[in-house]
Amino acid sequence: GAGVSQSPRYKVTKRGQDVALRCDPISGHVSLYWYRQALGQGPEFLTYFNYEAQQDKSGLPNDRFSAERPEGSISTLTIQRTEQRDSAMYRCASSRGGNTKDTQYFGPGTRLLVL
Amino acid sequence: AQSVAQPEDQVNVAEGNPLTVKCTYSVSGNPYLFWYVQYPNRGLQFLLKYITGDNLVKGSYGFEAEFNKSQTSFHLKKPSALVSDSALYFCAVRDINGNNRLAFGKGNQVVVIP
Numbered sequence: 001g002a003g004v005s006q007s008p009r010y011k012v013t014k015r016g017q018d019v020a021l022r023c024d025p026i027s028g029h030v031s032l033y034w035y036r037q038a039l040g041q042g043p044e045f046l047t048y049f050n051y052e053a054q055q056d057k058s059g060l061p062n063d064r065f066s067a068e069r070p071e072g073s074i075s076t077l078t079i080q081r082t083e084q085r086d087s088a089m090y091r092c093a094s095s096r097g098g099n100t101k102d103t104q105y106f107g108p109g110t111r112l113l114v115l
Numbered sequence: 116a117q118s119v120a121q122p123e124d125q126v127n128v129a130e131g132n133p134l135t136v137k138c139t140y141s142v143s144g145n146p147y148l149f150w151y152v153q154y155p156n157r158g159l160q161f162l163l164k165y166i167t168g169d170n171l172v173k174g175s176y177g178f179e180a181e182f183n184k185s186q187t188s189f190h191l192k193k194p195s196a197l198v199s200d201s202a203l204y205f206c207a208v209r210d211i212n213g214n215n216r217l218a219f220g221k222g223n224q225v226v227v228i229p
Contacts, residue, residue: 004158031215042119042205042219043159056214091159100147100209101166104217106159 002026004107006092012113013082021077021110025094032075033104034067037089049075050098082114117142117213119206121220129228134196136223138189138206145211148189150180153203153222162204165189176200196227 005024013019025032031050035043045059051072060066064082069075079086089111093104118141128134140146147166151159163174170182180191189206203224207217 033215033217035217040221042207042221043217044219045216048215056216059216093159095215098215100211100213100215103149103161103164105161106151108156108158 004092004094004105006090006107006110008110009108010111010113012115014115015082015084017082018078018080019082019112021079021090021092021112023075023077023092023094023107025073025075025092026105029094029096029105030072031095031098031102031104032069033093033095034075034077035091035093037091037109039088043091046077055098079112082112084114087112087114117146117208117210117218119208119218119220121204121206121223123223125224125226127226127228128196130198131195134191134193134200134225134227136191136204136206136225138191138220139187140189140206140208141187142208142210142213144213146189147209147211148180148182149207149209149217150174150178150189150191151205151207151219153205155202159205162191196225198227198229201225201227 033048034046037043047057049069064080089109091109093106095102149164150162165182206220
């Protein structure tokens, strides 16, 4: 089936604005993950869900960042009052189950630029 | 805490020559290890993983990787590189007794010279 999709692919916003990034996982995948990737670095974990339950949000940098997955499928990562340091590639991944053996499959990412 | 080191920024190799991309890891328990590849303007694509069993793991596009517990390494290899293998390669680790987060290395740019 289709892979992980993310929208928008690119987002330019002004400092202080709120943004919402969307992730649509592979159909039937139980787990969904959010990562952030700065230029020249590997992805860094933000948060993850099993079904609709947020299992770990310890990677969220501060309380301006939040995520939800209300129906256990599509997820939204919201950044409030954006700052320039929030500029990065935001990557979503999904896996078939919640087991640590399971492969995470990544979407194309959303590149966020905060002016 | 789990972490990955990819010591080289860029790996240059001539087309047809063997390709090796190095990765060492640190976990408190036993590891699950992954390699991903990123092509320009594309997402991360899964190449292969080590879970248990044979230390030599074969993956997509002719790539393989060898798990070495004593050296805490999981180097990616390809016997004969293609120009189309030029991309950014990421190694990642999970602790099997830990949470589901992947810890990634900073990535290695591979350039295959025709």
